[in-house]
Amino acid sequence: MPGMETTPTRLLIHGASGRMGQALLRLAAEQPQQVQVVAAVMRKSPAQRVVEGVPYFAASELGGVPAFDVAIDFSLPEGFDPVLALCAQRGAALVSGTTGLAGPQREALAQAASRIPVAWASNFSLGVAVLTELVERAAAALGGWDCDVVESHHIHKKDAPSGTALTLGEAAGSAGAAVHYASLRAGDIVGEHLVQFTGLGERIELTHRATNRDIFARGALHVARRLAGRAPGQYRVRDLLD
Numbered sequence: 001m002p003g004m005e006t007t008p009t010r011l012l013i014h015g016a017s018g019r020m021g022q023a024l025l026r027l028a029a030e031q032p033q034q035v036q037v038v039a040a041v042m043r044k045s046p047a048q049r050v051v052e053g054v055p056y057f058a059a060s061e062l063g064g065v066p067a068f069d070v071a072i073d074f075s076l077p078e079g080f081d082p083v084l085a086l087c088a089q090r091g092a093a094l095v096s097g098t099t100g101l102a103g104p105q106r107e108a109l110a111q112a113a114s115r116i117p118v119a120w121a122s123n124f125s126l127g128v129a130v131l132t133e134l135v136e137r138a139a140a141a142l143g144g145w146d147c148d149v150v151e152s153h154h155i156h157k158k159d160a161p162s163g164t165a166l167t168l169g170e171a172a173g174s175a176g177a178a179v180h181y182a183s184l185r186a187g188d189i190v191g192e193h194l195v196q197f198t199g200l201g202e203r204i205e206l207t208h209r210a211t212n213r214d215i216f217a218r219g220a221l222h223v224a225r226r227l228a229g230r231a232p233g234q235y236r237v238r239d240l241l242d
């Protein structure tokens with residue numbers, strides 16, 4: 001009903017001391033009517049137990065965190081298993097952008113999805129989610145065209161192609177395209193992804209440029225709000241756009 005107040009989604013931020021964790025905490029504080037961080041979890045013991053109203057916990061204290069609706073996990077592969085187990089145990093949703101997961105960890109995530117809603121993504125940009133859908137549609141419509149994924153990132157990024165480039169390539173490949181990849185590492189580029197379809201005498205270019213890393217944290221908060229209370233299952237960012 002109009003005028004009804006909605007209860008903020010209770011969040012656990014796992015990997016709170018990392019760059020993404022810090023961005024999530026900062027952006028969540030700007031949305032008090034939509035989200036409430038009830039626990040921030042970091043690997044080491046926190047220097048302060050409460051920072052700006054948010055309780056901090058060490059990873060070893062994960063089992064003692066208060067009730068939460070969704071855990072947002074941007075940590076390391078070794079920290080993934082405990083937070084997944086905690087969400088399954090408590091019936092809470094999990095949003096994870098932790099990369100480098102091993103095969104058994106991906107299997108555990110799929111198994112947990114029979115009990116809780118989960119969303120794992122290599123990129124939580126809402127724009128990239130839309131781009132992925134456009135790439136899949138273009139590949140299905142342009143059979144026989146060349147398909148190239150070109151990604152550009154800052155000089156410190158080690159993996160190539162990027163996880164996002166591989167996700168875009170998988171979307172094109174699922175629609176029948178034979179995908180080729182190219183990677184550039186230069187300066188301080190946050191992230192650019194170009195998917196190019198080339199036919200005889202014509203070419204289509206679909207491009208996404210990130211100019212600020214906050215888009216990934218913003219997208220993760222968007223997904224978390226929409227994942228809370230959903231039926232168990234594995235969700236993609238593009239499933240949660242609306």
